[in-house]
Amino acid sequence: MLQIDRWKRILILGICLLGLAYAMPNAFYTRVEAHNDAVARIEATGVTTPELVAARDGWPSWLPSSLVNLGLDLRGGAHLLGEVQVEQVYKARVDALWPELRRALAAERDAVGAVRRVPSPEGTLAIEIGNPDQLARAVEIARGFSTPVTTLTGAGQQSLAIDATGSTLTIQLSDAEKALTDDRTIQQSLEIIRRRVDEVGTREPTIMRQGEDRILIQVPGIGSAGELKALIGTTAQLTFNPVTGSTSDPEAAPGIGQFLAPSLDQEGLYYILEDSPVVTGDDLVDAMPGTDENGMPSVNFRFNPTGARAFGAYTSANIGQPFAIVLDNEVISAPVIRSAITTGSGQISGSMNFEQASQLAILLRAGALPAELEFLEERTVGPELGQDSIDAGKVAASVGFIAVIALMILSYGRLGLFATVALAVNMALLFAVLSVIGATLTLPGIAGIVLTIGMAVDANVLVFERIREELRTARGPARAIELGYEKAMSAIVDANITTLIIAAILFVLGSGPVKGFAVTLTIGIVTSVFTALFVTRLLTVMWFERARPKTIEV
Amino acid sequence: MAFRLKLVPEHTAIDFFRAQKITFGISTLLAVLSVVVLFMNGLNFGIDFRGGTTIRTESAQPVDVGAYRAALAPLDLGDVAITEVFDPGFRADQNVAQVRISAQDGVEAVTPETILAVEAALQTVDPSITFPSVESVGPKVSAELIQTAIYAVLASLVAISIYIWLRFEWQFAVGAIVSLIHDVLITMGIFALFQIRFDLTTIAALLTIVGYSINDTVVVFDRLRENLMKYKKRALRELMNLSVNETLSRTVMTSGTTLLALIALLVLGGDVIRGFVFAITFGILIGTYSSIYVAKNVVLWLGVKRNWDKNDPETKKKSASPFEGAEEV
Numbered sequence: 001m002l003q004i005d006r007w008k009r010i011l012i013l014g015i016c017l018l019g020l021a022y023a024m025p026n027a028f029y030t031r032v033e034a035h036n037d038a039v040a041r042i043e044a045t046g047v048t049t050p051e052l053v054a055a056r057d058g059w060p061s062w063l064p065s066s067l068v069n070l071g072l073d074l075r076g077g078a079h080l081l082g083e084v085q086v087e088q089v090y091k092a093r094v095d096a097l098w099p100e101l102r103r104a105l106a107a108e109r110d111a112v113g114a115v116r117r118v119p120s121p122e123g124t125l126a127i128e129i130g131n132p133d134q135l136a137r138a139v140e141i142a143r144g145f146s147t148p149v150t151t152l153t154g155a156g157q158q159s160l161a162i163d164a165t166g167s168t169l170t171i172q173l174s175d176a177e178k179a180l181t182d183d184r185t186i187q188q189s190l191e192i193i194r195r196r197v198d199e200v201g202t203r204e205p206t207i208m209r210q211g212e213d214r215i216l217i218q219v220p221g222i223g224s225a226g227e228l229k230a231l232i233g234t235t236a237q238l239t240f241n242p243v244t245g246s247t248s249d250p251e252a253a254p255g256i257g258q259f260l261a262p263s264l265d266q267e268g269l270y271y272i273l274e275d276s277p278v279v280t281g282d283d284l285v286d287a288m289p290g291t292d293e294n295g296m297p298s299v300n301f302r303f304n305p306t307g308a309r310a311f312g313a314y315t316s317a318n319i320g321q322p323f324a325i326v327l328d329n330e331v332i333s334a335p336v337i338r339s340a341i342t343t344g345s346g347q348i349s350g351s352m353n354f355e356q357a358s359q360l361a362i363l364l365r366a367g368a369l370p371a372e373l374e375f376l377e378e379r380t381v382g383p384e385l386g387q388d389s390i391d392a393g394k395v396a397a398s399v400g401f402i403a404v405i406a407l408m409i410l411s412y413g414r415l416g417l418f419a420t421v422a423l424a425v426n427m428a429l430l431f432a433v434l435s436v437i438g439a440t441l442t443l444p445g446i447a448g449i450v451l452t453i454g455m456a457v458d459a460n461v462l463v464f465e466r467i468r469e470e471l472r473t474a475r476g477p478a479r480a481i482e483l484g485y486e487k488a489m490s491a492i493v494d495a496n497i498t499t500l501i502i503a504a505i506l507f508v509l510g511s512g513p514v515k516g517f518a519v520t521l522t523i524g525i526v527t528s529v530f531t532a533l534f535v536t537r538l539l540t541v542m543w544f545e546r547a548r549p550k551t552i553e554v
Numbered sequence: 555m556a557f558r559l560k561l562v563p564e565h566t567a568i569d570f571f572r573a574q575k576i577t578f579g580i581s582t583l584l585a586v587l588s589v590v591v592l593f594m595n596g597l598n599f600g601i602d603f604r605g606g607t608t609i610r611t612e613s614a615q616p617v618d619v620g621a622y623r624a625a626l627a628p629l630d631l632g633d634v635a636i637t638e639v640f641d642p643g644f645r646a647d648q649n650v651a652q653v654r655i656s657a658q659d660g661v662e663a664v665t666p667e668t669i670l671a672v673e674a675a676l677q678t679v680d681p682s683i684t685f686p687s688v689e690s691v692g693p694k695v696s697a698e699l700i701q702t703a704i705y706a707v708l709a710s711l712v713a714i715s716i717y718i719w720l721r722f723e724w725q726f727a728v729g730a731i732v733s734l735i736h737d738v739l740i741t742m743g744i745f746a747l748f749q750i751r752f753d754l755t756t757i758a759a760l761l762t763i764v765g766y767s768i769n770d771t772v773v774v775f776d777r778l779r780e781n782l783m784k785y786k787k788r789a790l791r792e793l794m795n796l797s798v799n800e801t802l803s804r805t806v807m808t809s810g811t812t813l814l815a816l817i818a819l820l821v822l823g824g825d826v827i828r829g830f831v832f833a834i835t836f837g838i839l840i841g842t843y844s845s846i847y848v849a850k851n852v853v854l855w856l857g858v859k860r861n862w863d864k865n866d867p868e869t870k871k872k873s874a875s876p877f878e879g880a881e882e883v
Contacts, residue, residue: 073826081695224688226669376692385610385686385826392643392824399822400815407811410559443827444755450819451762451834454812455769458804461811462773465804468564491776494721495769501713502765506758509706514758521762553558 004541012534016425022064022432032067035059046267066435069204070220071442071516074390076383077220078228082373084189084213086182089371090123090173093181097145097171098125104141105129112138124172132167139164142171149176182213188370189215193232215373225378232373239277240311243322243334246271264330271331273324278314283307289357292347297357299348308344316340393446400453401427408457412464415554418539419460422531426456429527434520442516452524458495459532462488468554477552481540485533492532496525561810562803570798570846571791571854577847585736588743595746600753603700605657605693607669610639611676613683614647622651625675631655631668641825650825657693703757707738710761714768722775729852730771733844737767741837755830763837766812770805770845777801778850782858790858794850809842 004012025032038055042048059065072079098117105115105127113130115138120126129138139162146160157176162169173181186209197205197219206218222228244258247270254260254272263269287301303311314323315337324334325348333348404423408416430449434441467484471477503525506518601608611617617638626634633656644650653672669688676683691699711731719727738760745752777797785793816835823831 083694225690376695377690379689380687382684382686388643389824389826392822393819396819396822400818403814403818404811407559407807407814411561411807413558444758444830447819447823447827447831447834450815450823451812454815455766455808457811458769458808461804461807465801465807468803469800487780490780491773494772494776498714498717498768498772499765501717502710502761502768505706505710505713506761509702509709510754510758514754517755517758517762521765 004538009538012538015429015530016535019425019429019432022066022436023428023430025059025063025065025067026431026435028059029067031058032065035061036065036067064435066438068431068434069438069440070386070390071440071445072218072220072379072386073381073443074386074441074446075220076381076386077218078222078225079377079379079381080217080225080228080232080375081210081377082215082217082232082375084186084215084373085371086178086185086213087123087371089181089185090178093173094123094125094171101125101127101142101145101171104144105138108137108141112141118168120170124170127169127171128167129169130167135164135167135169138169142169149174149180185370186213186215189373192369193217197228197232214376221383223380225380229375229378239281239326240279241273241275241277241324241326242314242318243324244272244274246334259329261324261326261329261331263334264332271324271334273326273331277326278323279303279307279311283310289354290347297354299357300345301348302345305344308342311344311346312340312342316342389443389446393443393450397446397450397453400450404453404457408460412554414543415460415464415467415536415540418536418543419457419464419532421539422460422535423453423456425535426524426527426531427453429531430520430523433523433527439519439523440516441520444514444517445520448517448520448524452520452528456524456528456531459488459492459529460536462491462495463532463536464554471552471554477549478544480552481544485537492529496529499525560803561806566799566802568795568799568802570795571851574851578851581736581844581848584743585739588739588746591743591746595749597742597746597752598749600751600756601654601689601691601696602753603696603703605691605696607655607688607690609653609655609669609672609685609689610687611651611653611683612686613649613680615649615680615682617649617651618679619651621679622653622676625679626653626672629668629671629675631672632658639825641828643822643824657696699754703754706757706761707764710764711735714764718768718772718775722779723858725853725856725858726775728856729849730768730775732852733771733849734764734767736844736848737763737837737840740840741833744836745833750832751829753829755827756833759830759833759837762834763841766834766838767841767844770808770842771849773804774798774801774845774850775853778853791854794854798846798850805842805846809838812838 034055035058038052039061042052042056102115102117105112109115111131112134115127115129118126118128127138127142129135142160142162143158146158146162149157149159158174159177160171161174162171164170190207190209193215194205194207197207197217204220206216208216210216217228217232219228244255247260248268250260250262250268250270252260252270252272258272259275261271261273263271283303283306285302285304285307287299290298290300292298319337319339322334322336325332335348401423405420408419408423410416412419427449430452433439463484466488467480470480470483470487473480475483500522503518503522507515507522510518611622619636619638622636623634626636635654637652637654639650639652641650653676655668655672658668669690673685711734714734715727715731718730741760741763742752744750745756774797777800778794781788781793781797781800782790813835816831816838820828820831820835
C-alpha cells in the first residue's frame with residue numbers, strides 16, 4: 001500500500017537538505033560575496049591583509065559559497081552590444097594583396113600588358129589588363145596568391161575567388177575564406193575587449209560572442225555604457241622594446257627615456273625598458289602558434305619589410321641582450337636574443353604550453369582591434385534602481401508566499417500544510433540550483449520565481465483534488481492517497497511538459513532578461529514537480545504511518 | 555469536523571454549454587475587437603522593438619513634464635515622449651519620469667554625446683536630478699527583436715500543437731491552439747487599448763500566458779480523455795461538462811494561488827516590471843476562462859473519433875448518475 005523504501009526516503013531527504021545547504025549562502029548575500037571576493041583576491045595576488053582575512057573569515061569556508069549571479073538590471077552596470085565590422089578586414093586583406101599582385105603581373109608585362117586597378121566595391125580588387133586575350137594567364141598568376149582553405153565542410157576550396165570578364169580581373173576573398181576570417185576577427189576582438197575590460201577590474205564581466213559577428217559586453221558596477229565604450233574603443237598597442245634592467249620594486253624610478261613595465265605572468269617583476277620601441281605591432285604581419293627546434297610550444301611571428309629591417313639591425317647588434325615584447329605597457333615576455341633575426345620572422349619561446357602559445361599568438365595578432373565595433377544596443381542601470389527592484393521583489397515574493405500558504409492550509413488542512421513545507425523546499429532547491437549552475441537572476445527572473453510560487457502548488461492541488469474524489473468511492477484513506485497520486489500523474493506530466501516547451505523556446509530565442517526568466521521558469525518546473533511528487537508524498541506517508549487514521553479529510 | 559475552505563462546492567453539475575452561444579459570441583467579439591484596436595491604435599512599442607533611447611530620471615523635486623520638454627526642445631531630437639511614473643513603492647521624495655527619444659536618423663545607437671546633452675539639459679531644470687537607467691537600442695537590433703518575438707510566439711504555438719496532437723488527438727490540438735490564439739489576441743488588444751508599453755518582456759509574458767493557458771486546458775483534456783475511456787457510450791457534450799466540473803475545483807484553486815502571488819507582485823513589485831506582471835495576470839484570467847469555454851467547444855464541434863453507437867439504450871441509463879461507475883477500463 002502506502003510505502004516508500006527506506007533508501008528512497010533517505011535520498012529525498014538528502015536532496016532536500018542539500019538544497020537547503022546550497023540555497024543558504026543567498027540568505028547572507030553580502031557576507032558571502034565579500035568572502036568569495038576575498039578568497040579570489042588572496043589567491044590571485046598572494047597578499048593577505050587584515051581586511052581580506054576578516055572578509056574571508058566572515059563565512060566559514062567549509063560551507064557552500066556559490067551565489068546566484070545578479071543580472072545587470074538588479075546589480076547595476078553597463079551593457080553593450082557591438083557589431084564587429086568584419087568587412088573592414090576583407091578590405092584590408094584585398095588591399096594588401098594589390099602591391100604584391102601588381103609586382104607579379106608586372107613581371108609578365110610582355111604577356112598581359114599594362115595593369116591598373118580600377119574602382120570596385122570595397123573588399124574587392126578589380127584589375128584591368130592591357131591584353132584581354134591573355135586574361136587566362138593573369139588569372140593563373142592571381143591564382144598563385146590563393147591558398148587552399150580547409151573548412152569543416154571539406155577541403156578543395158581556395159582562399160581567393162577570382163572572376164574574369166572582358167579585360168577585367170575581379171578578386172575577392174572566397175566565402176570559405178571570409179567565414180574563416182570572420183571567425184578570426186571575432187576571436188581577436190573578444191580577446192582584446194576582454195583584456196581591456198579586465199583592466200578596469202570589475203567583478204565578473206560578461207564578454208561573449210552573440211550570433212555571427214556580434215559581441216555582447218556586460219560589466220557590472222561600471223558607471224555608464226559611455227564609459228565602457230570609451231574603454232573598448234581605445235586601440236591596443238604592441239611594441240618591442242630594449243630592456244635595460246629588471247626590478248621587483250614597483251616604485252623604482254626609471255632613467256630618462258625609460259619606463260617601468262610589469263611582467264604579465266610573473267607577479268612582482270618589473271622591467272625597465274627603453275621608451276622608443278625597436279618595432280611596433282603595426283609592423284607585425286602575422287603571428288602563429290608553432291614549435292621551436294626542441295619541439296616546445298612557441299609563437300612564430302613575421303614582420304613586414306620595414307619591421308624586418310629594423311628588427312634585423314637591432315638583433316644583430318644586441319646578441320645576448322634581452323628585449324621585451326610589450327602589450328599595453330605589460331611585458332608579455334622578455335627573451336634573450338640568441339642570434340640576429342634578419343629574415344623578418346622570429347619566434348617567441350619560453351615556459352608556455354600549447355594553449356598559452358596560441359593565446360599569445362592571438363594576443364600578438366590582436367595588438368589592435370582588427371576591425372571597428374559599431375554599437376547597436378547599450379543599457380546602463382544604476383545600482384540603486386537594481387536594489388529597489390530586489391527589495392520590491394523580496395516583499396512581493398514574501399507576501400505572495402504567505403497568501404498561497406494561507407489558501408493551501410485553509411483548503412486542504414494537514415495536506416495543505418505538507419504542501420507548503422514542500423513549497424518552501426521548492427524555493428530552496430530553486431535557489432540552490434540557480435547558485436550551483438551560476439545562473440543569472442534578472443528582474444523578470446524574480447517574476448518567474450513569484451509565478452513559480454503560485455504555480456508550484458498546482459501539482460499538489462491536482463493530487464489533493466484527486467484524493468478527495470477517490471475518498472468518495474470509499475476504499476479507505478491509504479488507497480485513496482495512492483490512487484490520487486497515480487491518477488493525477490498524467491495530468492501533471494502533460495501540464496508541465498507543455499510549460500517546459502515554452503520555457504525552452506524562451507531560452508533559445510530570448511536574450512538577457514528574458515533568458516533569465518526562462519531559466520528560473522524551467523528550474524522552477526523541475527523542482528516543483530519533484531517536491532510535489534516526492535516531498536509532499538513523503539511527508540504524507542510519514543504522517544500516515546504514525547497516525548494511522550481511519551479516515552482522512554482533505 | 556475540521557474547517558475547509560472550499561472555493562468550489564464538492565459537487566458541481568454546471569452546464570458549461572448552456573451559455574455556449576453567449577460565451578462564444580463574447581469571445582469572438584473580444585477577439586475581433588482586439589484586432590480592430592490593434593489596427594487602429596497600434597501597440598505602444600518600447601525601444602526594444604522600434605529603437606531609440608529611454609532615460610529614467612529620479613529627483614527629489616516634483617516632475618515637471620512641461621519644463622523637461624522645454625529643456626529638451628533645443629536639442630532637436632525628433633519625437634520625445636516624457637511620462638511621469640507612479641508607484642506605491644516610491645518614497646515621498648522619489649519623483650520618477652521616463653524620457654523616450656526615438657531612434658535618430660543614420661545612427662545605430664544614440665551617441666554618448668547626445669545622452670550627455672540630454673542629461674545636462676535636464677539638470678538645468680532640476681539640479682538634483684539623477685539618471686538611474688539609460689537604455690538605447692539601434693534600429694537594426696530592434697528589427698531583429700521583432701522578428702525573434704514573432705518566431706518565438708509561432709514556434710511555441712506549433713510546438714504545443716504538435717505535443718497535444720501526439721498525446722491526444724488532432725481535434726484537441728486545434729481546440730488548444732484556438733484558445734491560445736484567443737488569449738494572446740485579447741491580451742494584445744488590451745495592451746493596444748490602454749497603450750501599455752509593449753516590449754521584449756511582454757513577449758515573454760505572452761508566452762507565459764500560452765504556457766499557463768495550455769496547462770489548464772491540458773488538465774481538462776486529460777480528464778476528458780480518461781472519461782472518454784471510462785464511459786464509452788455517453789455523449790461527448792455530457793462528458794465534457796463532467797470533466798470540467800470534476801476539475802473545476804482544481805482550476806479555481808490553481809488560478810487562485812497563482813493570482814494571489816501575481817497580485818502581490820503587481821502591487822508591490824515595483825514599476826519596472828509592472829507591464830510584464832500585468833500581462834501575465836490578465837492572461838491567467840483569460841486563460842482560465844478560455845480553457846473552460848473556448849478550447850473544449852472547439853473540440854465538441856470537431857467531434858472526437860470514438861466507438862459511437864447512437865441507438866444504444868445503455869447510454870441513457872448510465873448517464874443518470876455521473877459519479878458512479880468508477881471502475882477503470
